Amino acid sequence: xxxxxxxxxxxxxxxxxxxxxxxxxxxxxxxxxxxxxxxxxxxxxxxxxxxxxxxxxxxxxxxxxxxxxxxxxxxxxxxxxxxxxxxxxxxxxxxxxxxxxxxxxxxxxxxxxxxxxxxxxxxxxxxxxxxxxxxxxxxxxxxxxxxxxxxxxxxxxxxxxxxxxxxxxxxxxxxxxxxxxxxxxxxxxxxxxxxxxxxxxxxxxxxxxxxxxxxxxxxxxxxxxxxxxxxxxxxxxxxxxxxxxxxxxxxxxxxxxxxxxxxxxxxxxxxxxxxxxxxxxxxxxxxxxxxxx
Numbered sequence: 001x002x003x004x005x006x007x008x009x010x011x012x013x014x015x016x017x018x019x020x021x022x023x024x025x026x027x028x029x030x031x032x033x034x035x036x037x038x039x040x041x042x043x044x045x046x047x048x049x050x051x052x053x054x055x056x057x058x059x060x061x062x063x064x065x066x067x068x069x070x071x072x073x074x075x076x077x078x079x080x081x082x083x084x085x086x087x088x089x090x091x092x093x094x095x096x097x098x099x100x101x102x103x104x105x106x107x108x109x110x111x112x113x114x115x116x117x118x119x120x121x122x123x124x125x126x127x128x129x130x131x132x133x134x135x136x137x138x139x140x141x142x143x144x145x146x147x148x149x150x151x152x153x154x155x156x157x158x159x160x161x162x163x164x165x166x167x168x169x170x171x172x173x174x175x176x177x178x179x180x181x182x183x184x185x186x187x188x189x190x191x192x193x194x195x196x197x198x199x200x201x202x203x204x205x206x207x208x209x210x211x212x213x214x215x216x217x218x219x220x221x222x223x224x225x226x227x228x229x230x231x232x233x234x235x236x237x238x239x240x241x242x243x244x245x246x247x248x249x250x251x252x253x254x255x256x257x258x259x260x261x262x263x264x265x266x267x268x269x270x271x272x273x274x275x276x277x278x279x280x281x282x283x284x285x286x287x288x289x290x291x292x293x
Contacts, residue, residue: 040072041065041242044093046084046102046230048158049186051077057267064263068249069242081157088113091237095246100128100228100283101159104293106235107277115231116243117250118275121207125255126273129206130160130224132168135194136217140201143172143222150180152190152199156292159283160205161187164224166290176291194218227286228279232272 154161
């Protein structure tokens with residue numbers, strides 16, 4: 001009888017001990033952040049500006065994403081547009097932020113990638129538009145007059161600084177071969193090339209053109225069609241749980257909200273909205289005209 005009682009007491013103590021362990025384990029799991037199987041999100045940025053400037057612009061957004069996803073967010077800035085494209089195709093980062101032209105090129109190579117959210121900018125919203133411009137005193141007044149001229153653009157991969165302009169030129173009856181084309185690398189450099197007489201005309205995103213400190217020395221002679229703005233996108237190595245959390249985090253940054261202003265003010269963005277791949281069909285049309293798609 002005594003032995004049976006002893007066994008019963010030990011069993012009860014073991015049961016209580018097990019319950020205590022289970023409670024501790026449950027609390028630990030609830031308090032420990034988990035995102036799929038990764039503790040780091042690599043966030044690639046298209047290098048449209050110098051690296052130092054981009055880091056200053058996007059560190060607040062990275063800090064916001066860290067709070068929302070409970071993962072370390074590392075910003076990755078490739079050396080140029082082509083390198084970004086190659087790294088995105090290879091899956092060297094988990095999510096990327098790029099122009100719509102680079103996005104469709106990556107999507108063409110890696111069909112499983114998806115846009116997670118679409119950027120909205122002050123003054124232009126979710127639409128991206130390119131412009132053509134010349135110096136103020138230039139006799140050139142329309143796009144049709146650019147035939148045979150020296151024209152500077154940003155980069156062969158620039159959505160509103162080359163590709164969209166090629167579609168506009170095609171509609172004006174001008175082929176790429178009818179121009180002497182050069183690439184300045186960054187939008188401000190395009191403006192400088194035109195201002196300094198190194199090019200007869202230039203093309204760049206409208207939003208950047210309006211912010212050039214010497215815009216008063218230039219005049220706009222034409223616009224491109226509206227394109228979708230920059231998307232945040234996945235890569236072939238993006239964990240589905242990570243993608244879901246990142247999408248939710250970006251869509252919480254509603255345009256012009258206080259939360260968006262805090263995370264995006266330095267990046268000159270006002271928020272993000274939902275999007276889908278079909279929204280980028282106008283970009284594909286422009287890319288075909290430019291011979292890049």
